[in-house]
Structures are given as C-alpha cells and as structure tokens.
Amino acid sequence: xxxxxxLLSYTFIQRAILCGIAISFSAALIGVILTLKNYSMIxxxxxxxxxxxxxxxxxxxLPPIIVSIPIVIIAxxxxxxxxxxxxxxxxxxxxxxxxxxxALGVIITAFTSGFGTDTYNYMFGSIxxxxxSDVILSIILTILxxxxxxxxxxxxxxxxxDEKYAKACRNKCYIISVSNSINNSFSSCCWNENxxxxxxxxxxxxxxxxx
Amino acid sequence: MTLLEVENLKVSYSNHTAIENxxxxxxxxxxxxxxxxxxxGKSTLIKTIVGLVKPEEGKINLNISLDEISYFAQxxxxxxxxxxxxxxxxxSGVQKHKKLPFYTKNDKQxxxxxxxxxxxxxxxxxxxxxxxxxxxxxxxxxxxxxRQPKLLILDEPSTGLDYNITKELYRILETQNKxxxxxxxxxxxxxxxxxxxKPRIISIAKTVKYDGNxxxxxxx
Numbered sequence: 001x002x003x004x005x006x007l008l009s010y011t012f013i014q015r016a017i018l019c020g021i022a023i024s025f026s027a028a029l030i031g032v033i034l035t036l037k038n039y040s041m042i043x044x045x046x047x048x049x050x051x052x053x054x055x056x057x058x059x060x061x062l063p064p065i066i067v068s069i070p071i072v073i074i075a076x077x078x079x080x081x082x083x084x085x086x087x088x089x090x091x092x093x094x095x096x097x098x099x100x101x102x103a104l105g106v107i108i109t110a111f112t113s114g115f116g117t118d119t120y121n122y123m124f125g126s127i128x129x130x131x132x133s134d135v136i137l138s139i140i141l142t143i144l145x146x147x148x149x150x151x152x153x154x155x156x157x158x159x160x161x162d163e164k165y166a167k168a169c170r171n172k173c174y175i176i177s178v179s180n181s182i183n184n185s186f187s188s189c190c191w192n193e194n195x196x197x198x199x200x201x202x203x204x205x206x207x208x209x210x211x
Numbered sequence: 212m213t214l215l216e217v218e219n220l221k222v223s224y225s226n227h228t229a230i231e232n233x234x235x236x237x238x239x240x241x242x243x244x245x246x247x248x249x250x251x252g253k254s255t256l257i258k259t260i261v262g263l264v265k266p267e268e269g270k271i272n273l274n275i276s277l278d279e280i281s282y283f284a285q286x287x288x289x290x291x292x293x294x295x296x297x298x299x300x301x302x303s304g305v306q307k308h309k310k311l312p313f314y315t316k317n318d319k320q321x322x323x324x325x326x327x328x329x330x331x332x333x334x335x336x337x338x339x340x341x342x343x344x345x346x347x348x349x350x351x352x353x354x355x356x357x358r359q360p361k362l363l364i365l366d367e368p369s370t371g372l373d374y375n376i377t378k379e380l381y382r383i384l385e386t387q388n389k390x391x392x393x394x395x396x397x398x399x400x401x402x403x404x405x406x407x408x409k410p411r412i413i414s415i416a417k418t419v420k421y422d423g424n425x426x427x428x429x430x431x
Binding site: 036 | 280295354
C-alpha cells in the first residue's frame with residue numbers, strides 16, 4: 001500500500017492517471033462505432049500520421065500536439081471521403097495512409113537532427129513526456145468528444161447501423177461523419193501522446209471483441 | 212396534390228444504362244407498385260428517388276418536406292449482425308434531422324402501435340443479429356413505419372417473409388394508405404397480392420413500359 005501511495009506522489013504518475021482516465025472515456029465511446037463501421041484500424045493509421053506530424057513538428061521546432069491535431073484531423077477526413085466515394089473498405093484506405101505516413105515520418109527523421117528518445121517515446125509511449133498542458137488538453141478534448149457523442153448519439157447509431165437509410169432519410173451523414181472523424185483524431189492524438197499509437201490500436205481490438 | 216414528379220430520368224453505372232427516359236407523377240394518397248423483371252431498374256429508380264444515386268439526366272421534383280419520406284431498402288439480411296436490440300433499431304427510424312436527439316412520448320406511443328401492428332412485441336428486447344430473416348425484415352419495416360411518413364418507399368419488402376406475414380404486411384400498408392392517406396411506392400414481385408389491393412402499376416424495363424391500373428396491365 002505504501003509503495004502505491006509513494007508512486008502516486010510523483011507528478012508524472014498523477015498526470016498519467018488523469019490523462020489515462022480521460023482518454024479511456026472517449027476511446028470507450030468511439031471504439032465501438034469505429035469497429036462496427038470497419039474503421040477498426042483507424043487508431044493505428046492515425047497514430048502513424050501522428051508520427052509523421054511529430055517529425056514535422058520537431059523539424060519546425062513547434063509543439064507536437066498542436067501540429068499533430070490538425071494534420072491528423074485532415075488525414076481522418078481524407079480517409080473518410082475516399083472510403084465513401086470509392087466504396088472501398090475503410091481499413092484498406094487506412095492501411096495505405098498509415099504506410100505512407102510512416103514512410104514520410106522516417107524520411108523526415110533521416111533528414112533532421114535532434115531526434116532521439118522523443119520519437120521513440122512518441123511512437124511507443126512514455127508517460128514521462130507528458131506535460132501539464134498535455135493533460136489539460138486531453139481532458140478538454142475528452143469532454144468535447146463525450147459532448148459530440150451525446151448530442152449526436154441517435155444519429156451516430158443510425159449511421160453506424162444503416163448509412164444508406166440515414167442518407168435516404170436526409171440525415172446529415174456527411175457532417176456527422178466528419179464530426180466523428182474529428183473526434184477520432186482528438187482521441188488518437190491524445191492517446192499517442194500518452195501511451196503510444198499501438199495502445200490505441202489495441203484498444204480497438206478490445207472493442208471488437210467486446211462487440 | 213402532386214407529391215413527386217419524375218422527369219426524363221436517366222441513370223447509368225459505368226457504361227451500363229440502368230434506367231432512361233422515366234417520366235411519371237405521384238399524387239397524394241396513391242398506392243403505386245413498381246413491377247419488372249430482375250435487373251429492370253426498379254431498385255435504381257427507388258434509390259434515385261431517395262437520393263442515394265445521382266441521376267445522369269433528368270430531375271426529381273419533391274413537393275413534400277424531406278422529413279416526411281421513409282424508405283425501406285433491399286437489405287442483405289445475412290450481414291445484419293449488429294449489437295443492438297430491435298427496439299433501438301426501430302426507434303432510430305423516428306429521427307428527423309432538425310430535431311434534438313431525444314425521443315418524445317409521442318414517438319414511444321407510435322412505437323407501441325407499430326410493433327403491435329407488425330406483431331413483434333416479443334422481439335423488442337432481442338438483438339437484431341439473433342433474429343431470423345423474416346423477423347429482421349419486420350423490424351426494418353417497423354423502422355420505416357415509425358416515422359409516420361407521407362411518402363413511404365419500399366424496395367421488395369416481402370422478401371424473406373412467410374405467407375401469413377406477407378399478407379399481414381400488405382394489409383397494414385393498405386390501411387396506412389386508406390386511413391392515413393399515406394402515399395406508397397413499392398417495388399414488388401407479389402403479383403397475387405397486386406390483384407387484391409389494385410394499385411397503380413408502373414411496369415419498368417429500363418424505361419416505363421406501362422403506367423395505369425392493374426386491370427389494363429398485361430404482364431412484363
């Protein structure tokens with residue numbers, strides 16, 4: 001018991017717990033929808049995009065999460081649009097985007113000095129890299145994610161179950177799908193920062209089993 | 212009152228023309244059956260009317276609010292394995308895009324009426340994936356009816372239903388048409404039922420081959 005209390009006295013542990021709890025709420029809500037819509041690899045795919053964004057942020061000497069959020073949102077929307085327009089399974093598009101983003105990240109890494117443990121930590125996760133502002137941002141984004149989920153719950157349900165019917169009944173599928181993609185991006189970025197992109201992917205697998 | 216007007220409609224998939232030169236007008240309270248052989252373009256016409264397929268040429272003029280249309284699609288029931296109960300799925304049909312995401316007391320009352328009409332009270336708490344093909348079909352029909360639309364568009368709704376349930380479905384649709392003045396457009400192959408309900412027939416084979424009452428229709 002004393003060891004646990006001692007452990008909890010460390011600031012980085014407190015941040016990790018707060019951040020982990022916040023993200024687990026949004027990830028638990030979003031994961032089910034993603035898995036049912038064949039977007040189960042999105043966490044992994046957006047994680048790779050996040051890595052490419054991180055390398056870019058280091059290159060430009062900017063804060064990683066500020067750079068990665070808009071880039072990952074754009075990637076999520078591109079995946080959604082291509083998947084809907086071409087009628088391909090989203091997981092195929094995700095695989096293409098993920099591989100491309102990883103390659104881009106590696107190329108930028110090779111041409112930039114100053115990469116070291118940060119890249120490693122970002123890819124595979126480190127609670128030591130989290131700052132106070134990261135925790136606050138994660139909590140804000142989680143509240144936003146939960147809010148979007150509650151407001152759009154019925155429509156998300158309809159779109160997930162039967163997108164054609166939802167479109168035929170003139171539900172604004174496009175806007176809701178974009179909102180969902182943005183939501184996914186928030187969660188993916190926050191999760192990346194905390195526990196590495198593989199953790200989010202594992203979470204999606206968990207959701208799949210649960211469903 | 213004219214609800215729907217289809218003018219010179221043409222739809223193609225890649226280099227294949229699915230339907231062309233389709234013209235007809237739908238008036239309020241009409242019961243229209245689209246008939247035709249497999250691949251004649253019935254489903255394409257329905258998908259174009261509901262906005263799922265974009266026409267290459269021509270246009271569709273709708274004179275009612277988009278909220279007042281409901282659609283029953285031809286669904287692959289084998290893929291319908293979803294972790295939700297029948298009740299959740301039926302209730303999802305209530306949604307109208309300008310309303311808040313909450314169900315009203317009235318929605319719940321309509322739900323009770325619809326499940327009673329379709330005799331699916333015992334299915335309401337069962338997962339859709341656990342139901343038989345015919346039961347799933349009835350749940351999806353209930354979802355279309357719960358909107359209480361002015362225009363109901365159905366694509367082969369009796370597929371997978373047994374004889375009694377098919378009869379019951381046609382009786383429900385007829386009641387909705389006569390008592391609530393619900394306009395119905397339905398693609399169907401149930402020719403026996405057509406003789407009983409005497410709808411307006413639109414026979415399709417890429418284009419409209421016949422448009423009139425059932426007495427004057429001489430088959431495909």
